[in-house]
Amino acid sequence: MPTAAMEVDKGDQEMVAGASGVESKAPVRSKGVSADDDREAFSPDLLRIYYARLFPYEQMYRWLGYSNMPASLPDSSGKPQPVDEQADFFSKREFSFTIEDDVYIRYQCFADQKEFEQQVQRKQPHKIDIGAIFTLPPKNHLAVKPGAFQPVERELVFDIDLTDYDDVRTCCSGAKICNRCWSYMTMAVEVMDVGLRQDFGFKHILWVYSGRRGVHCWVADDAARALTNEGRGAVADYFGVVAGNDNQSKKVNVSLPIHPSLRRAYETLEPLFLEHIITEEGQGLLSDPSHWGKLLATVPEDVRQTLEGRWKMGGSSPADKWEELVEEMEKKGRKQQQLAKKMKPADRPPTPEQWRYEVVFEHTYPRLDVNVSKGRNHLLKSPFAVHPKTGRVCVPIDPAHVREFDPFTVPTLGQLQRQIDKYDKEHGEETKSVSSINKTEMKKYVQQFEDTFLTGLYKGIRVKKRDRTERIAAVTTDF
Amino acid sequence: MIGIASMRPSAAALKKDVGGVERHKAISMYNEAPFEEITLDEFELVALDRLQVLRKIEDLKARNVRGDDFRRALRESLHKYMKLSTLNEESASADKRKDTISHFILRLAYCRSEDLRRWFLTQETALFRHRLEELSPAEMSKFIPEHGLFFEVVTPERKAALRSKLLSIPAAPVMEFDRTTYYRIPFWQASDLIGKRQVYLEGGFAYVPVQRVVTIVVARYRMGISKSLMEASNHFAYVTSDSRFGPLLQNMSKQYLGRDFGNGDGTDPDNIKPGMLNSLAERSMPLCMKQLHSALNREHKLKHWGRLQYGLFLKGAGLSVDDAMAFWQAMFTKIMGLDQFQKQYAYNVRHMYGKEGKRTNYTPYSCLKIIMGNPPAAGDHHGCPYRHYDEDHLSSLLSQVRIGATDKDAILRQVKSKNYQLACQRHFEATHKGYEASGVSTDGVGNHPNAWMHASMEFHKEKAAGASGAQSSPAGKAIGRRPGEGGAPSPAAVVPATPSPSPSPAGTGKGGAATRVPAS
Numbered sequence A: 001m002p003t004a005a006m007e008v009d010k011g012d013q014e015m016v017a018g019a020s021g022v023e024s025k026a027p028v029r030s031k032g033v034s035a036d037d038d039r040e041a042f043s044p045d046l047l048r049i050y051y052a053r054l055f056p057y058e059q060m061y062r063w064l065g066y067s068n069m070p071a072s073l074p075d076s077s078g079k080p081q082p083v084d085e086q087a088d089f090f091s092k093r094e095f096s097f098t099i100e101d102d103v104y105i106r107y108q109c110f111a112d113q114k115e116f117e118q119q120v121q122r123k124q125p126h127k128i129d130i131g132a133i134f135t136l137p138p139k140n141h142l143a144v145k146p147g148a149f150q151p152v153e154r155e156l157v158f159d160i161d162l163t164d165y166d167d168v169r170t171c172c173s174g175a176k177i178c179n180r181c182w183s184y185m186t187m188a189v190e191v192m193d194v195g196l197r198q199d200f201g202f203k204h205i206l207w208v209y210s211g212r213r214g215v216h217c218w219v220a221d222d223a224a225r226a227l228t229n230e231g232r233g234a235v236a237d238y239f240g241v242v243a244g245n246d247n248q249s250k251k252v253n254v255s256l257p258i259h260p261s262l263r264r265a266y267e268t269l270e271p272l273f274l275e276h277i278i279t280e281e282g283q284g285l286l287s288d289p290s291h292w293g294k295l296l297a298t299v300p301e302d303v304r305q306t307l308e309g310r311w312k313m314g315g316s317s318p319a320d321k322w323e324e325l326v327e328e329m330e331k332k333g334r335k336q337q338q339l340a341k342k343m344k345p346a347d348r349p350p351t352p353e354q355w356r357y358e359v360v361f362e363h364t365y366p367r368l369d370v371n372v373s374k375g376r377n378h379l380l381k382s383p384f385a386v387h388p389k390t391g392r393v394c395v396p397i398d399p400a401h402v403r404e405f406d407p408f409t410v411p412t413l414g415q416l417q418r419q420i421d422k423y424d425k426e427h428g429e430e431t432k433s434v435s436s437i438n439k440t441e442m443k444k445y446v447q448q449f450e451d452t453f454l455t456g457l458y459k460g461i462r463v464k465k466r467d468r469t470e471r472i473a474a475v476t477t478d479f
Numbered sequence B: 001m002i003g004i005a006s007m008r009p010s011a012a013a014l015k016k017d018v019g020g021v022e023r024h025k026a027i028s029m030y031n032e033a034p035f036e037e038i039t040l041d042e043f044e045l046v047a048l049d050r051l052q053v054l055r056k057i058e059d060l061k062a063r064n065v066r067g068d069d070f071r072r073a074l075r076e077s078l079h080k081y082m083k084l085s086t087l088n089e090e091s092a093s094a095d096k097r098k099d100t101i102s103h104f105i106l107r108l109a110y111c112r113s114e115d116l117r118r119w120f121l122t123q124e125t126a127l128f129r130h131r132l133e134e135l136s137p138a139e140m141s142k143f144i145p146e147h148g149l150f151f152e153v154v155t156p157e158r159k160a161a162l163r164s165k166l167l168s169i170p171a172a173p174v175m176e177f178d179r180t181t182y183y184r185i186p187f188w189q190a191s192d193l194i195g196k197r198q199v200y201l202e203g204g205f206a207y208v209p210v211q212r213v214v215t216i217v218v219a220r221y222r223m224g225i226s227k228s229l230m231e232a233s234n235h236f237a238y239v240t241s242d243s244r245f246g247p248l249l250q251n252m253s254k255q256y257l258g259r260d261f262g263n264g265d266g267t268d269p270d271n272i273k274p275g276m277l278n279s280l281a282e283r284s285m286p287l288c289m290k291q292l293h294s295a296l297n298r299e300h301k302l303k304h305w306g307r308l309q310y311g312l313f314l315k316g317a318g319l320s321v322d323d324a325m326a327f328w329q330a331m332f333t334k335i336m337g338l339d340q341f342q343k344q345y346a347y348n349v350r351h352m353y354g355k356e357g358k359r360t361n362y363t364p365y366s367c368l369k370i371i372m373g374n375p376p377a378a379g380d381h382h383g384c385p386y387r388h389y390d391e392d393h394l395s396s397l398l399s400q401v402r403i404g405a406t407d408k409d410a411i412l413r414q415v416k417s418k419n420y421q422l423a424c425q426r427h428f429e430a431t432h433k434g435y436e437a438s439g440v441s442t443d444g445v446g447n448h449p450n451a452w453m454h455a456s457m458e459f460h461k462e463k464a465a466g467a468s469g470a471q472s473s474p475a476g477k478a479i480g481r482r483p484g485e486g487g488a489p490s491p492a493a494v495v496p497a498t499p500s501p502s503p504s505p506a507g508t509g510k511g512g513a514a515t516r517v518p519a520s
């Protein structure tokens, strides 16, 4: 029901949302930026080298071109319905560039890989965003009457950013990140990836480091690309567990019995909660009195007093404390059971089980920026683009090895350039025949992009093409 | 005599074989327009009868009547105006004829503008949902295939294998599990249920018990009607050129909707200017807009939905596009360069006024849209405080805007029973003591933020006129001073009674009703 009133005009909101695609992103600076090793990480010159020698145009084109096969919603058996190839498919995709001095250009589009390459090299965008496939090439959007220019399809995307964890993370805040708080992203990827695959049946999922303090996710299955805005909102809401705003203190609401997807998430997250959240090496929720004070504020008064007194004496580890807390809550819960039965469901205090889910989820469950997911037309930073503030490349993350991913080892433009130099110095003359990508760490990431994403995607595309040919054959021989 | 079929070129004949006593057969998804002869009198009569029902629905929703109370009230209204008899074939087919014809007449009457379409769609969807909910699971399982909805039935073996998972879904049919049919439905057809996590999902399919299939059928229905409304709007001019029922159709849709705000035709009476905003926020804005205004003053920035909600509101109150640009620019450039503002936000402002993109003329959000719409997340300030704040925050906010204890309690009580819009009316009454005597119309207060402000401005105008002879003082000179109503709420003031009948047991209703209230 909540969306009923908005059905008729959702197209409008989409346009507005799209226009604001860049609002929260930091302004681009054009001067040099240095990374941890204090050497230059980003500059217009480095960017020029990157676009000339390292950016994987070919792979990006293969992905976004989908071999000219538009998305088609699967039928009731789950098989995509036959569609025709569209020779100009890639050219209907919107790109937007943020170029020097913060100038933002929307509605860029390119006929093919060659033009894509030329334009990127000509305009030297500090930031590249990817938008939707439209009814016609976006550069013509003003030439048609309003309404004729509409988004048609778009990957389902998710944006998870560490700044949305500021009310729980204790190590850093704002744009700053460290290895401790990066574990929030690790947990988010693990939960989302499994959910998208098992619950929604998606297969073609690409995770990307956003270049600074978050991750992006692109789902390229037919069913995902063909989703309406409403459908996208539903998927995002399905993963929306941590809610609330600055005027609501409660951030998580779990009802019992717990949904199977949340139970599965809890099983993944509780051990990680014990490892990354409560420990001193992690967020210190149960190792530091000032932090556990906040947690104890959410439990009944007598439980709080008992534990505060006990914990003051010291001697117990964070894991012990968690166990004690759970135990005390359960004791309390048994006592309260009788009382609660007499209350209206809405007034009942959370059961110990609920409380436990809520605490763990508040600290570990993925926090999505749902507005990015909801609009087909929302722009999102391209994989392999560069973050101008850090100079780091937005490299893919392999979800199967997400725990090993370390954002601080992601190469900067400066490092990549030095890798090329080093290779050339060491190998002398024969380096001419070696492509620049293969001289750098980019090789690994491009390879990973192919292996974990493109290969599977193209397998699906081949099946779609074969089905279509078969169907045509069946029709033509059938008269 | 007029052939309704002339309204739609592709009209097919209304099936004559309805009737019998099977209840599910009486419900129509209106896929085919009737091909009928009908007199002008009947034309008007059937349409007005249906309108009564749709208005009833709107009224019940606005007063937040839910669950059993909602069903009972609607049943009554349907019985009076639009019953679907299943007694015998004859009366069944007569009733169905009326149901179909009246639906198509109103569809035409309400296709004209976006607001009308949205209104019609909302009420018709609720009506359809109600009718489906009146069916038993057995009737529902017959309804589904008869309407071309191909949902795959889950085999008993598969169902048994998934038992524990299916039963850990909120509101699962625990007692009747063995007898319940489950359908396997592609997830994108079950958006509503998925978004609320009210369904088990595996491999891209939602496993939906027949009891919950209603939601999905309703979503389908809504999509269909929404589309045909758009199509109908293309024929509207042609249809209304008929000198006989043209005027009838035109008038029918005028029956509802009160004032339009911000249609940009120069009739917006309030004509506010940027310089007035601080004092307007202080004394004439409903809580939601007060909050947006003060957030903007504090942070010099609003996120996307906040800009829309507040920006369109100001537009609705007559702020011109140039003034709006100046206002937003002045605010935002306190924390960013002019350059950045122009690159990132100026487009937004012009867009709101239909000067960019699709050039749609956006209308300000009604309370319903704000309350049901995108809830605010961290860092957001949009939404309706009554709906989106918890009790503590709301209570301290009310104290902050100097609402006395008695009024505050009354407001919080309304919020507790989920009567957000009544709470907002209450806020108006509390801050505009004596409004009844002033003769100012409070129509739409609690339904539309612009109506709230409009009524408040009228009230203050009246008051100023009364206080200083005929001279009306320009609103909004004094910043920080509270003209008129006096600083401290006087405890002795007589509290005016709540205007609309209070739906007493709603929300707290028994059993099923309460648990069905969406948890969001």
Ligand code: SF4
Pocket (backbone or CB within 6 Å): B286, B287, B288, B289, B366, B367, B368, B370, B371, B383, B384, B385, B386, B420, B421, B424, B446, B447, B448, B449, B452
């Ligand atoms: S009821 Fe309407 S006017 Fe009042 S605060 Fe909520 S949204 Fe604003």
Ligand SMILES: [Zn+2]
Pocket (backbone or CB within 6 Å): A171, A172, A176, A177, A178, A179, A180, A181, A182
């Ligand atoms: Zn950190």
